Amino acid sequence: MPDVFADLVGQDEAVTTLRQAAAAAALLLDRVDASEQVEQPPGATAAMTHAWIFTGPPGSGRSVAARAFAAALQCRTGTGCGACAGCHTTLSGTHADVRFVVPEGLSISVTEIRTLVLRAASTPAGGRWQAVVIEDADRLTEAAGNALLKAIEEPPPRTVFLLCTPSTHPDDISVTIRSRCRVVPLRQPPAAAVAAVLTARDGVPAELAGWAAAAAQGHVGRARRLARDAEARKRRDAVLAVPRRLTGVGACFDAASALIEAAEAEAVASVADLDAGERTALETALGAGGTGRGAAGAFRGAAGQLKELEKRQRSRATRAQRDALDRALVDLAGFYRDALTVAMGAPVPAVHTDVAELARTAGQRWTPEATLRRLEAVLACRSAIEANVKPRIAVESMMLALWRG
Structure with missing residues (x-):
């Protein structure tokens, strides 16, 4: 053991x-x-x-x-x-x-x-x-x-x-x-070490494990999620399609809305079962559905506790949405990092091997300075959201910066 x-x-x-x-x-x-x-x-x-x-x-x-x-x-x-x-x-x-x-x-x-x-x-x-x-x-x-x-x-x-x-x-x-x-x-684990763990402990095929480890940039939990969850892979594909969608101002706002809505949907799905279970458990503890004398009146007096639970759940949902959005931004930063390595001629492996050709084309078309500005725009968006800037405002600003270069 x-x-x-x-x-x-x-x-x-x-x-x-x-x-x-x-x-x-x-x-x-x-x-x-x-x-x-x-x-x-x-x-x-x-x-x-x-x-x-x-x-x-x-x-x-x-x-x-x-x-x-x-x-x-x-x-x-x-x-x-x-x-x-x-x-x-x-x-x-x-x-x-x-x-x-x-x-x-x-x-x-x-x-x-x-x-x-x-x-x-x-x-x-x-x-x-x-x-x-x-x-x-x-x-x-x-x-x-x-x-x-x-x-x-x-x-x-x-x-x-x-x-x-x-x-x-x-x-x-x-x-x-x-x-x-x-x-x-602690340091970022090497992709090879993460891939080996996925293969040995989770039974993930070696090729899929290697791809997931590289795409997750050393994040063990995210690599495991990408290897196991087809929906997680679809969400990632949608994020990496963003650079191709930025053809004008209107497209920038559409892309921002799509990214925010996807993060919200992922957050709701991740906490829905937990929220429902917590509410049911609290209502049961407070006497909901009871038929004894005074049971209905006692439950009506528990409104404050239910409101407090709802407040905690809203806070958790906000955190889950920001975490989902941050994962998307990390993927997007990885794409621009790959494009920058191409623009600079750096002999390092790509993070997103499945869209390496797209990153290579972008890196050849953009100047290194423009590519770096795009990468910095993604990182600045992450910092802004962490500093409690409204996610929609931060993402819209980022999309415009990515389009302008």
Whole structure:
């Protein structure tokens, strides 16, 4: 059976660091006295500390690394064997001493962090570590970051904080939090490594795996989606057809509308079942459909809770739409990157091998400067949306820039 780090593709240095830290953490527990209390924080050892930041580009495996490390900390052997109950329950998200924050909306609130920190301060039920894994910690609000900072500055003896961010830039994580954490940098996995994983673990044919790995630009999850999901491949094809559609101002606005509508449809489809299940569960818990005395009146009084649920679901839908749109923009950036390599005569392989001829034609027709401006327009659109510019406005502006060159 593979160990907990088996899904961390192409990150040998990071895996070595995390294995050493897990071993040091296990050694620290071996020195615990009879009262089961650690006399000093985990940071007392060279390899282990109480707060970590996992950084890297999308698809590099930040959350995978954090979850695997949390499992290794709970492993009875201290190695992350993948076979014991501690490993299994952590990886499945059911371990009593491991808490995950996976933001569904645009930000992580201070209330959520305060509640989490309070629960994490308790003694581990399993006698090992309390682990707090915060995915997308760059979405912490300022108040939430301050609440987390206080907990990191004064950590409980057996609590470990694992944060995942794109980088350690102040725009992603505050400098004060960064200064109190150990950083584990992850890199974009090589396409060959991603393809090998798809073939070995998912049974994807080698040719399809190689294409999906290249098209996903090292993003393991997206490569798996492209290899398995025909609808995902159709959406990608529609995005890569955009450069051919930009024949005038009207066409630019039509292309922008099509891209936005496709992202909205994908987002609705991705959250529809979850939304329906949450609403049904809440209505049942509040007594919907009950026939007992006072049941109908009690349900009518629960309107506030239903509105709060709808608010969370709208926030999640917005996040899902932006994520879907960002995936489309990454594909589009890959096309212009391929065209730029042609324009510059760079001897590097294409990202989108199936439209390489189209990219070659574009690269030969456009000047390198014009191609670079188009690539920068796509990247600027991504940044604008991340900065909360209305997606439609940002995409329309991008389309006009792509047409003008």
